[in-house]
Amino acid sequence: MSMTDNASYIFTSCYVTTDLTGDNFVDATDFAIAGNNAANFVSVISP
Numbered sequence: 001m002s003m004t005d006n007a008s009y010i011f012t013s014c015y016v017t018t019d020l021t022g023d024n025f026v027d028a029t030d031f032a033i034a035g036n037n038a039a040n041f042v043s044v045i046s047p
Contacts, residue, residue: 004034 007018007026
């Protein structure tokens, strides 16, 4: 979550992994999604 926080603080643009909405811009929306996922313990399990 700290990576998303840092990227949203400096308004990172372009294709980056912290852009959770896919709009090529890291902002408070991406940080909110990361916070909600962390609070709900959302994870990915892949083979």
